[in-house]
Amino acid sequence: MQCEVQKESTENEEVLEAGRAEEDRETEGVAEKAGGLLLISGEAGLGKTALLTHVRRVAGERDDCAVLFGRGSKSAERVPFTVVRQLLQPELAAMTQEARRELLGDWHDIAGPALGITPPVGPLADPQGVRDGLDWVITQLAFKGKPLVVIVDDAHWVDPESLTWLTSFAVRLTEMPLLIVLAYRPEELPDHTPGFKELVAGRVARPVELHALTPEAVAGLVREALGPGADDPFCREVWAVTGGNAYEAVELIAKARDRDMDPVEESAALLRELGAAARGKGLVARLEQLGSAVTRFAYAAAVLGTEIELTLAANLAGMGPTEAKQRADQLREARILTGDTTLEFVHPLIATAVYRAIPTGTRTAMHGQAAWLSADAGKGVAVSARHLLEVHPDADADVVGQLRAAAREHLAVGAPDAARRCLERALLEPPPEEDRAMLLYELGCAALLTSPKTTINHLRAALDLPDLGEDLRIDATFRLSQAYAHNSQLDEAARVVADQAKRIPAGPGRMRLQAAHYMWQGVQVEEEDAIGRSHRIAELARDLEGRDNAERTLLVLRAFDGTLRSENSLEVGEFIDRVLVDGKLPDGLGWTNAEWGFEIPSQIGIVCSYLDRLDEAGELFDQAVRAFEIAGWSGAHLAFAHDFRGLVLRRRGDLEEAEQALRKGLGLAHRLGPGLPIQWDGTCLLIDTLIARGKIDEAQEVAEANSFLPPYSPAIVLPDAACLAGRLLLARGKTKEAIEELEAAGRRLEERGRHNTLWAPWALDLAFAIKDEEPERARTLVSQAIQHAMRFGTDTAIGEALRLAAKVDAPRERPDRLSKAVAHLRKSPCRYELAAALVDHGVALRECGQQAEAVERLREGLELSERCGADGLVRTARAELVELGVEEEAIEEEAEPTG
Incomplete structure (x- = not known):
C-alpha cells in the first residue's frame, strides 16, 4: 500500500523522480x-x-530482464560475501553443476568459494582475484542470459567484501546490459569501504534523495487507507506525529485502522500515544505487552538477524517448535516479523529497536548460544564467528579455536579483513599462552596482502615470544621481511632476516634467511655497502651447485648482482643454468610458492632479459601471468608479471605490444592504491617504451600521472629511475636539468659498482648532453661505458653502447662506429636497438656524402622501425630519405609488403 500510494502521490516528488529515473534507465540501460x-x-x-x-x-x-536482489544487514555485516551470495546464489542454484562450471570457466575455483558453491582449493585467496572472478560471473550472466537489474537495499550495512566489489564494479559500468540500484542511509555510510563513500559523493551518478512526506502526501495515505472522509485536522495530526516519515506514517495509519478509529478531529488526540508505540521504547513496550515468551522469541530473532530460521530461533529462545510457531504468529500479527519458515523483521528500524532492548548481559549470552547453535545446525564457522565477535572475552580456548577456524575460512575465500577481525578478537580472549605466538603469526599472515604495517606489528610480536617453533620462526621472519619490503622499508627487511639468521643453526632454514638478507640488500638503490655485499655473495655462491632451493636462490641473487655490475654475461648465465632444471623453474621455486616468494623467479627472468635470452625470459613471464591468473592473484603479483612481460617485449622491439602489457600492469597496480612500489616498475618501463616509440609527450603525461619525481623508489626498478628521468629530460630538450639528474645518478651507481649500460645508461646520455661544453669529459665517459659493455659482452650491450657513443663522435668518425654497432646488433634479438642503429648509420652516411649507402641503411631501418612500432624512428627515416631525394611514394611502396 505504502509503495503504491507514494508512487501515485503527486506531492512526493523525490519518489516520483526515482520512479521515473528507474523506468528510464531500465528502458535505456537494460x-x-x-x-x-x-x-x-x-x-x-x-x-x-x-x-x-x-x-x-x-x-x-x-520478460526481457532478470532481477538480482540483496539486502545489507547490521547483524550480518561481519559475514564476508553475504550480499554477494544473496544476489548470485539464486541464479546459480537454478543451473546444473555443468552449467555453473561452464559459466564460471577458469574462475570456478577462484570465485566459487566466495559464492558458496564450491569449497576453497587453497589456504589463501587473493581478494582482488576474487573480485575479478565475481566481475566475470555477473558479466557472463548479463550477456549470456537476460539483461540484469541488480538491486541492493540498505547498502550502508552491506558486508565490506560485497560492498567493495559492488563499488568497484559500479564505477566501471559501460555498455553492459546491467542496471544497478543501491539504496542507503547517507548518515550511516560505512568507514570500512571508503570507495563507496566516494561513489555516492562523486559524479558517477547523482543520488535520488528521498525526503519526508509533505502534509498533502500524508493526507493521501490516510484517505487511501481510512476512506475519503478523513478530515484535514486528523490528517494533519498524522503528519505532525510522524514528521512525514513514510514508514511511521503507514504504521500509524494501520494502527488507527486496526482500532476502527474514526478519522476526524476528535480522534486526533489519540494519535500521539498510538504513534509512540511504532518506534523505539514505545515499540518495545508494545512488544512486552505481548508477554515474556513472545518477547524472548523476538530477542532471539533480533540476535540471529536476517533470514531467521524458525527452528534456530526456537532453540535460541528455549522453546519447542509448536510454541515457537505460535509466538511467531503473534509477532506477525503485531507487524514486527514477517515470513513463514524463514522470518525477517518488517523493517530494519524494528530490528534495531528490539536488538537494543535486549539487556546487555542477556544479549551477550544469547550471541554465545547462537554461535554454538549455528555450528550445530551446519551454518559454518563464518556464521558462528559473527556471534562470537559479540561475546565478552573469557579465556575460553574453544572460542579461540572457533575464531581461528573462521579466520582460515575467511582467508580461503578472499576475505583477509574478516580473518583479521576474528584473530584480533581471539587475541583478546586471550588464547592459552602456548598458542599466543602462533595466533600472532596467523594474524600477521592474514594481513600480509592488505596491510604490511599490520603484518609487521603482529609478526614482530610473534617473534618476541619463546613459543614459536623454529620452522615457524624462520617463516615468520621471511614474511616479516616481505612486509617491510612491500612497505618500502628495505633496510629493515634486510636487517630483520640478518638478525634472525644469527640465531638459527646452520642448515636450509638459516640459508633461506641469508638469501633473503642478500636479496633485500641487493635491490636497494641506496645500499651503503653494495661492493662489500657483492664480494660476500660472490664468495658464498662460488662453489654452490644448486643442489637445493636455498643454494639455487643464492645463485639467482649472484646472477642478478652480476648483471647490475656488468660482469661477464657468460659467467652470469652459468649461475642461471645451475638453477634451472631442463630450462625450467625447479619445484619449490615456482611463481606461487610461498616459501621463497615470486621475487626469485622474477630475478631469473630479468637476468635472462638482459643476457639476450629473451625466449627463456618470455616463457618465464608468460608462465607467471598464467600461474597468477589460475591462482586468482590479480593484485601486485599479476601487475608485476605484466610489467616484466612488457620488459621482454620492449627488449625484443615489440613496442606496441609492450606498451599494452605495461599499461595493463600499471592499471592493475593502481587498483591497489597510490604510491606503492609496484607502480614504479610499471611507470619506468612504460616511460622507457614510449620514449623508444618517439611518444615523448605521452611519456611525460605518464610521468606526471604517476608522480615520477624524486625521491624515487628506494628499490631498484627497470630501467634505473634516475637515469630514465635524465633521458626523458633530454628528449624534452631540458639539457641542463638532464645533466644534473644524470650526474647524480652516475655518482650513486659508480659508488656501488653498478655499471650495466642497458639498465642504467647514464654515462652515454650524459656524454651526449655535455659533448659541446666538455668534449674531453664526454669522450672519457663514452670510453668507460664501452668498457663496461664489452665486459658484459652481449651483442646488445656492445652494439647499443657503440650506437650511443657515436653521438659524441665527430661527424667523420660516426659511420665507422655505427657500422660496428649494426654488426653487433644484427646478432642481437633486440630489434628496436638494431632499427635505431640502422637509422643513425643512415643519417651519419648522408652527412658524410655517402648517399647510396645512406639510402640502403635508411630503407632497412625504416622497414624495421615500422615493424617495431617505433614511430619516432619512422619519422626520422622518412624525412632523411626525402632529404636524399627518395620520393615518399617510393618509400611507402618499399614499406608496404612488410608493414
Whole structure:
C-alpha cells in the first residue's frame, strides 16, 4: 500500500523522480544494453525499501530482464560475501553443476568459494582475484542470459567484501546490459569501504534523495487507507506525529485502522500515544505487552538477524517448535516479523529497536548460544564467528579455536579483513599462552596482502615470544621481511632476516634467511655497502651447485648482482643454468610458492632479459601471468608479471605490444592504491617504451600521472629511475636539468659498482648532453661505458653502447662506429636497438656524402622501425630519405609488403 500510494502521490516528488529515473534507465540501460547506476539516498523510514519493492516488481514483470536482489544487514555485516551470495546464489542454484562450471570457466575455483558453491582449493585467496572472478560471473550472466537489474537495499550495512566489489564494479559500468540500484542511509555510510563513500559523493551518478512526506502526501495515505472522509485536522495530526516519515506514517495509519478509529478531529488526540508505540521504547513496550515468551522469541530473532530460521530461533529462545510457531504468529500479527519458515523483521528500524532492548548481559549470552547453535545446525564457522565477535572475552580456548577456524575460512575465500577481525578478537580472549605466538603469526599472515604495517606489528610480536617453533620462526621472519619490503622499508627487511639468521643453526632454514638478507640488500638503490655485499655473495655462491632451493636462490641473487655490475654475461648465465632444471623453474621455486616468494623467479627472468635470452625470459613471464591468473592473484603479483612481460617485449622491439602489457600492469597496480612500489616498475618501463616509440609527450603525461619525481623508489626498478628521468629530460630538450639528474645518478651507481649500460645508461646520455661544453669529459665517459659493455659482452650491450657513443663522435668518425654497432646488433634479438642503429648509420652516411649507402641503411631501418612500432624512428627515416631525394611514394611502396 505504502509503495503504491507514494508512487501515485503527486506531492512526493523525490519518489516520483526515482520512479521515473528507474523506468528510464531500465528502458535505456537494460533494453539497449548500456550500463546504468541508480543511487537512492534517504534516512530511515523515508521509503527506500518501498521504492525498491516497486522497482523489483516492475522489473520482475518484464520478460526481457532478470532481477538480482540483496539486502545489507547490521547483524550480518561481519559475514564476508553475504550480499554477494544473496544476489548470485539464486541464479546459480537454478543451473546444473555443468552449467555453473561452464559459466564460471577458469574462475570456478577462484570465485566459487566466495559464492558458496564450491569449497576453497587453497589456504589463501587473493581478494582482488576474487573480485575479478565475481566481475566475470555477473558479466557472463548479463550477456549470456537476460539483461540484469541488480538491486541492493540498505547498502550502508552491506558486508565490506560485497560492498567493495559492488563499488568497484559500479564505477566501471559501460555498455553492459546491467542496471544497478543501491539504496542507503547517507548518515550511516560505512568507514570500512571508503570507495563507496566516494561513489555516492562523486559524479558517477547523482543520488535520488528521498525526503519526508509533505502534509498533502500524508493526507493521501490516510484517505487511501481510512476512506475519503478523513478530515484535514486528523490528517494533519498524522503528519505532525510522524514528521512525514513514510514508514511511521503507514504504521500509524494501520494502527488507527486496526482500532476502527474514526478519522476526524476528535480522534486526533489519540494519535500521539498510538504513534509512540511504532518506534523505539514505545515499540518495545508494545512488544512486552505481548508477554515474556513472545518477547524472548523476538530477542532471539533480533540476535540471529536476517533470514531467521524458525527452528534456530526456537532453540535460541528455549522453546519447542509448536510454541515457537505460535509466538511467531503473534509477532506477525503485531507487524514486527514477517515470513513463514524463514522470518525477517518488517523493517530494519524494528530490528534495531528490539536488538537494543535486549539487556546487555542477556544479549551477550544469547550471541554465545547462537554461535554454538549455528555450528550445530551446519551454518559454518563464518556464521558462528559473527556471534562470537559479540561475546565478552573469557579465556575460553574453544572460542579461540572457533575464531581461528573462521579466520582460515575467511582467508580461503578472499576475505583477509574478516580473518583479521576474528584473530584480533581471539587475541583478546586471550588464547592459552602456548598458542599466543602462533595466533600472532596467523594474524600477521592474514594481513600480509592488505596491510604490511599490520603484518609487521603482529609478526614482530610473534617473534618476541619463546613459543614459536623454529620452522615457524624462520617463516615468520621471511614474511616479516616481505612486509617491510612491500612497505618500502628495505633496510629493515634486510636487517630483520640478518638478525634472525644469527640465531638459527646452520642448515636450509638459516640459508633461506641469508638469501633473503642478500636479496633485500641487493635491490636497494641506496645500499651503503653494495661492493662489500657483492664480494660476500660472490664468495658464498662460488662453489654452490644448486643442489637445493636455498643454494639455487643464492645463485639467482649472484646472477642478478652480476648483471647490475656488468660482469661477464657468460659467467652470469652459468649461475642461471645451475638453477634451472631442463630450462625450467625447479619445484619449490615456482611463481606461487610461498616459501621463497615470486621475487626469485622474477630475478631469473630479468637476468635472462638482459643476457639476450629473451625466449627463456618470455616463457618465464608468460608462465607467471598464467600461474597468477589460475591462482586468482590479480593484485601486485599479476601487475608485476605484466610489467616484466612488457620488459621482454620492449627488449625484443615489440613496442606496441609492450606498451599494452605495461599499461595493463600499471592499471592493475593502481587498483591497489597510490604510491606503492609496484607502480614504479610499471611507470619506468612504460616511460622507457614510449620514449623508444618517439611518444615523448605521452611519456611525460605518464610521468606526471604517476608522480615520477624524486625521491624515487628506494628499490631498484627497470630501467634505473634516475637515469630514465635524465633521458626523458633530454628528449624534452631540458639539457641542463638532464645533466644534473644524470650526474647524480652516475655518482650513486659508480659508488656501488653498478655499471650495466642497458639498465642504467647514464654515462652515454650524459656524454651526449655535455659533448659541446666538455668534449674531453664526454669522450672519457663514452670510453668507460664501452668498457663496461664489452665486459658484459652481449651483442646488445656492445652494439647499443657503440650506437650511443657515436653521438659524441665527430661527424667523420660516426659511420665507422655505427657500422660496428649494426654488426653487433644484427646478432642481437633486440630489434628496436638494431632499427635505431640502422637509422643513425643512415643519417651519419648522408652527412658524410655517402648517399647510396645512406639510402640502403635508411630503407632497412625504416622497414624495421615500422615493424617495431617505433614511430619516432619512422619519422626520422622518412624525412632523411626525402632529404636524399627518395620520393615518399617510393618509400611507402618499399614499406608496404612488410608493414
